[in-house]
Amino acid sequence: MTEARRIVEAQISESQWQKTVTDMLDAFGWKWHHARDSRKDKPGLPDLIAVRGARLLFLELKTMT
Numbered sequence: 354m355t356e357a358r359r360i361v362e363a364q365i366s367e368s369q370w371q372k373t374v375t376d377m378l379d380a381f382g383w384k385w386h387h388a389r390d391s392r393k394d395k396p397g398l399p400d401l402i403a404v405r406g407a408r409l410l411f412l413e414l415k416t417m418t
Contacts, residue, residue, distance in 0.1 A: 367416050371400065374414060378403050383410075 365373075371387070378385045378401075385403040388394050401412040 364417050367414060370416050371414050374401065374412065381405070 375385060383403045383405040385401050387401050399411040399413045403410040403412065
């Protein structure tokens, strides 16, 4: 079983999942941003925005629950 599949099947909380993703982004040299209180943002903004070189990611994180 892959590490990613184990994480998905473990039914972790959304905050734990986000920490796992941001740890991986850090490990692979991505710069990322997460708005702490999204209630103050315009609707539709993703959970994370990450950039590395010419690559830009918009990440909306969900858990199995």
